């Protein structure tokens with residue numbers, strides 16, 4: 001079983017001497033890697049001892065980049081209230097709720113005038129027929 005890294009332990013590794021970052025609920029020791037990082041050391045230092053999942057995914061890292069991670073693995077992160085990890089699905093489901101609400105709103109924008117138009121023609125058709 002892999003080691004569990006606590007929030008307190010993660011927080012102790014945020015200087016250039018020892019840097020841990022959190023990606024997808026796993027903790028990585030990137031101390032040696034930062035000098036080799038093609039994206040520079042500052043970006044990783046900015047995520048030191050934090051949940052870097054979003055930053056890491058936003059860049060669209062290659063499979064090679066992901067393969068490097070496994071050599072730096074320290075262990076699984078022990079989730080606490082102090083630092084909630086952000087699974088991609090949370091923001092996705094939030095966005096999709098918003099999106100469907102927006103879409104429903106814009107569907108109504110078309111539906112209402114069309115229904116009024118339909119009612120108008122129906123009324124004309126029936127009132128002409130009865131004349």
Ligand code: HEM
Nearest residue numbers: 030038039043044047052055056059061062064065068069
């Ligand atoms: C331990 C974690 C990380 C590893 C192993 C890693 C690895 C790599 C690798 C191999 C590349 C070259 C392109 C590729 O293969 O995708 C790269 C590029 C890059 N990385 Fe990371 N990276 C890590 C974390 C981060 C973080 C936390 C950021 C924060 C924003 C970041 C930002 C970037 C940027 C901006 C580039 C593009 C550089 C360029 O093309 O000029 N990386 N990374």
